[in-house]
Each structure stands twice: as C-alpha cells, then as structure tokens.
Amino acid sequence: MNKPLPNSLRGLPDARGRFGDFGGRFVAETLMPLILELEAAYEQAKQDPTFQDEFNYYLTHYVGRPSPLWFAERLTRALGGAKIYFKRDELNHTGAHKINNCIGQILLARRMGKTRIIAETGAGQHGVATATVAALFGLPCVIYMGATDVERQQPNVFRMKLLGAEIVPVTAGAATLKDAMNEAMRDWVANVRDTFYIIGTAAGPHPYPAMVRDFQSVIGTEARAQMLDAEGRLPDTAIAAIGGGSNAIGLFHAFLDDAVALIGVEAAGRGLDSGEHAAALARGRPGVLHGNRTYLLQDADGQITEAHSISAGLDYPGIGPEHAHLHDIGRVSYVAVTDEEALAAFQLCCRTEGIIPALEPSHALAHVAKIAPTLPAEHIILMNLCGRGDKDIFTVAKHLGAQL
Template sequence: MQKPYLESMPDENGFFGKFGGAYLPPQLEATYAEISRAYDKLSKSFDFINELKKIRKHYQGRPTPITYCRNLSDFVGGGQIYLKREDLNHTGAHKLNHCMAEALVAKYLGKTKLIAETGAGQHGVALATAAAYFGLECEIHMGEVDIAKEYPNVVRMKILGAKVVPATHGLKTLKEAVDSAFDAYLKDTETQLFAIGSVVGPHPFPKMVRDFQSVVGFEAKEQFLEMTGRLPDMVTACVGGGSNAMGIFSAFIEDSVKLYAVEPAGKGDKIGEHSASLTYGKEGIMHGFNSIMLQDEEGNPAPVHSIGSGIDYPSVGPEHAYLNSIGRTNIGLCSDTESIDAFYKLSQHEGIIPALESAHAVAFAMKYAKENPKESILVNLSGRGDKDIDFVVENYPIPTKWA
C-alpha cells in the first residue's frame, strides 16, 4: 500500500525528487544530523504534539478563520474569493506556526539561543516571540534595506528582547540576511539553533517547516468543507521561500484542487527586476539545498527585487520545485504595481489590510476570479499589513474608493 504523500516525501536524505538534500560544510554535518534525529523522534512524541496543540490554541489563537470576501468578489465580478486568515494568528502572520515548534525543538536539544534571518520581519518577530515565551536568547539578522523599509517590525523585535543584526553586504536584503545568519551560526553550533524561517535550507528544515505549517492547510480544508460543503476549486499563496504556500498546499496535494504558487514579478523580466525563481530560474545549489534558483551568467545567485521584503529570495523551497516539476502546482505572477492595487482593494472593500507579500496572492486571485467566474478561490492571507503601511503611503498615494 502506497504511503500518503506527506509521509513519503521527502526521502530519508531530504530529497523531493532531485531537489533538496543537505549540502553542508563538514563542521555542520553532525549538527544537522542531530536536528534530523531529534525531529523524527519529537514528531511522534505525544508530549511534544500535545504541548504544541496547547500553544496553538491557548497562545496563538488557532484555529484562524476563513473569511468569505463578498464585497471583493462582487467588485471583481467573477469567482468567489475566500481568505484563510493567518493575519489573525498571534504576531500577525503564519510564521509563529513553525517558530513556536522550532523553539520547542531547541529546548529539547538543550540550546539556549535562537538565531535566524528575516526579510519582512515577520519571521523575526515570531521567533523573538517564541524566544520570549520559552526563555531563550534571540538574534535576528536582517538586511539593512529591509531594516529601513520594515522598521515597525524591527522595533517589535527589539521590544520582545531580540538583538537585530544588520546585513550590510550585497543587496542588503533577504539573501544577505541568510548569509549573515549562517556565518554567525557557524561560530557556535553548540548553544544556538539556526531556526530557518521558510521551507528552505538543508534537510530537515524544508520538511520540518512544512509539517509545522501544514496546520494552516488542514484547518482550511475542514473549515471550507463546513462552510460550503465542498473543497475549493483553487488554492493560492505567495511564494518566496514558500512556507505559507506549502502550509496551505499540504492538505490539498492529493485532492483534485488546483494549486497556484504566486511569484513576485517585481518591475520587469530582467535579472534584478523580479524574484520569480520558478519562472526564470534553473537548477542550482544555495544555502545548503538544491532547487530552482535565479542565477547570473557565472551561475551565482542573481540579484533580485520585490516590493514584498519577505519574498525577494533568489531560490525557492525544494518541495515547490518538485511539485512544479511534476505538474502538481501552477505558477502565477504578480507585479509590484498589481500587489499595491490589491493591497488597497482588499483594504477598502473588505476592511482587511494585507501584508504586501500576501497582497501578491490576493492580486492573482482577483485576476483568476475574473477569468473563472464559476470557481471558488481560497487565498492564504499569510500576514497583515501593519508593517507596510508607512512604506506604502509614502510611495503610493491612497486611492479614493468611490472616485
């Protein structure tokens, strides 16, 4: 009898087909093997599972609801749009789903410090929150450009007790933050856990983060069936590394539901103008895993751009690369301009201000709804837009709704 998809993928070495694995310097091989063994044990432990359930219910406020966007659906004049409200998860995004669990793993391993990267700051805030909850030290590496752009989240991290370290090399955004965090982690793997913030990195993190985020998909599946009596026709989410997308996709992989991973098309199709790895990239190894990545002429990670600081990454989670390679997922594209339009449309028609990252999925859903008027569309609204409002209003005038 064939195992269910989530039990069979990845394989024991962390590969989804040819994507994934653990391409590590020798000094980290034993460390990641230890993390993998610990996760295999904890994922079957009643105590671990029970504690995580209690945290999700009594601390995070799960389950998050599904909201039917009647006004936005009527405005678009097509299919029916629903939102899985991860913006209502504690700290305002889906990131806490895996951060609380990673902190639990760190405690089990006897670590005293959490270290991580962040782009838009949502993972940084969530990990700082988890560290405060469990009494752990926390250090967050963030690109200098993103520190200025997402300053409200920088303040939140500091209030929560985290040390924020600016990444000052290269483009000074998400990739450089990962570089910086890895360098700091290499100096001390005994007391620190590098709590990777997406379904990227060396095995077992793509699997771990997917499993921890799958709560989003399984909640949504049950809720949608209860609301409508059927599954959605299409499920969509924005993709940079891809944790929120794998979270909601997980529950629907074996169903006849269309899955759309929405990539940031940025401001053009030239290198450095977008972050659409699956659309324009090719196979390559970066940050310890094999996937599809954007490359320059010499095969190095290419410069990237997106208005959403959490999705401007030159690669994508290996499971996304695999699912797309076998035709199980489709790719959607959303430009900076379209994401700003969706940011304001959702705010003014539904009273929900989305994160710029999540607005990419909303924008694609709006386009898809117009073209597929008989379908129901479930969007993972992965985060709220508090962090983005200063940047948006300074650069894009607030439209008059009824003009």
C-alpha cells in the same frame, strides 16, 4: 511511521531529504553533524504525542488558532466571478503565519537543550515571530536582517527590540534576506554547540524544508476542514504567495492529493523581463544555495543574482525545494505578479473587505483578482491571507506618494 502511499505526493522528502531532484543537505562539514542531530531529534519529536500536544497547546492558546475561514463577499461581488475565501492567518498573534513554525522550532530547541536562538529575517515577520517565542521561553535571541530591510521595515525592527532580541544589520551583497541567511549560517557554524537556528521558510538543508512545512501545514489542514464545513466540498483552487514558500506549502500540503488546482504566486517585481524580480521558478535555474538544491536566480557563471520585490518577505533569489519539485512535476502552477499589481490588490482588499493585508499575500490576491472574473460563480477560490499589512503602511504610503 506509516509508509507513504505510493500514489501520494505527501510522503516526501526521501531519506536524503530530497523532493525529486531538489533539497538535500549542502552544508559545510562543521554543520553536518548538527543537521543530522536535528533531523534525529525532529523525527523523534514528530512521533512523540507529548510534543504534538505541546505544539497544539501553544497554537491554540498563544497563537489563537484555528484562524478563521472568511467568505470575502464584497470582494467576490466586486470581482464578479468565482467565490473567494480567505484563510485568515493574518489574525495570528504577531500578525502572520510565521509564528506557527517558530512555536514548533523553539519547542524542539528546548527539547534538544539549546540555550540560544538565532534567525534570519526579510520583512521582519519571521524575526518578530522568533523574538516573540524567544521572549516567551526566556531564551536569548539574535536576529540577522539585511541593512536594506532594516531601513524599510522599521516598525518590525522596533518590535523585535521591544521583545528583547538583538538585531544585527547585515551589509553584505544587496543587504536583504539572502545575505541575512548567509550571516545566520555563519553564526551557527561558530556557535554550533549551544545555538538553535530557527529558519523561517521551507528552505535550507534537510530537515528544515520538511520540518517548516509540517509546522505550517496546520494552515491547510484547518482550511480543508473549514471549507468542508462551510461549503460541503473542497475548493476548486487554492492560491498563496511565494518567497521561500512556507505559507504556500503550509496551505497546499493538505490538498496535494485532492482534485484542487494549486497556484503559487511569485513576485515579478518591476516585471519578469526587467531583471528586477524575485521569480526563481519563472526565471531561475536549478542550483545549490543555503543548503539545498532548488531553482535560483543566478547568472551564467552560477553567481547568485539579487532579487527584487516591493515585499521584503518575497525578496529572495531561491524557493523551497518542495515547490521546485511540485513545479517540475506540474502539480502546482506558479505565476508571477508585479509590484504595481500587488499594490492595487492591497488597496482593493482594504476597501472591499476592511482588511489591510501584508504585501506578500497582496501578490496572491492580485492573481485572484486576475482569474476570479473569468471563472463561474460556483468556482471556489481559497486564498491564504498569510499576514497583515501594518508593517507595510510606510512602504505603501511611499509608493502612493502619501506623507506620513
């Protein structure tokens, strides 16, 4: 393996799975040998050209990559400032970036001889993507989903069922993504020998944050080349929404060593001071949950507090450890956008670009809408449009007071 350049930010994590002070492997001993086995299998796969070829084959012919880079001309004119490009990962098979990672992990699961797949899901996008690849490879699949999310993401629940997955609603806690992840971990602990846990975001114990990032970095790698083709230069700013942070790290990673401003957009829910948000970096403190040390929403006693966002995919009280590190060293700026601002951006995108975005990238778009008018016309913004909004139309209709 190439030794990372000392002045590169792209060489992390270290051998202990740390990104600076964050990351690591905080799991029970029952899982620890499995985590080590997974790490070894992944390291081996990463260096095996046949694994990479296989991964690329499915990305090209099944997912439909590369996804286009789209100059959002009417939006650019409407906002009257910076030139805005979308990386259109919402056009992937299954409608979001999540499938990139699922292809990578299920290929690894097969390589490791695992015969059963489990996953957690929030919005249901990762659940749908996991159920999809499980169907594609003929493996039984169990999806843990918070009961609250089952309620607000019915279309995705039905999609997963059509794809043959078993959905287990989780009623613990606020019955959202965090609780689904706890339950998936419990399943894994009980079925360690045959089960592969496909984690959907760039969080969890090492090697998941690095592995998910690697599988998602196809987004930024493509966008970087496409941007050079389209404009002959790199963007000035790249922006993505953040729940756990897999689409954002997937976009950012290719640009970490470039002179490109990177902005991650957290969910401010009903406002950062309302107590009802999912902004782990803006309002959280470092702690340990779900296998990694990272910023978490928690009370003074270290109890994890509930996150809130209109977007089920951002409704998580933590954030991937690499983001925590990039925040602490100041390489990426993290901002927050409210439910209302995201809803307004959602509608703006529909009407100016003819694209119904998911509520997750609507958060990124809301920040684009804030800064684009303040920037000169030659400033290029690249935004990751990481998912489409079909799954969200019922939620949006409810908030807009429409009857479906």
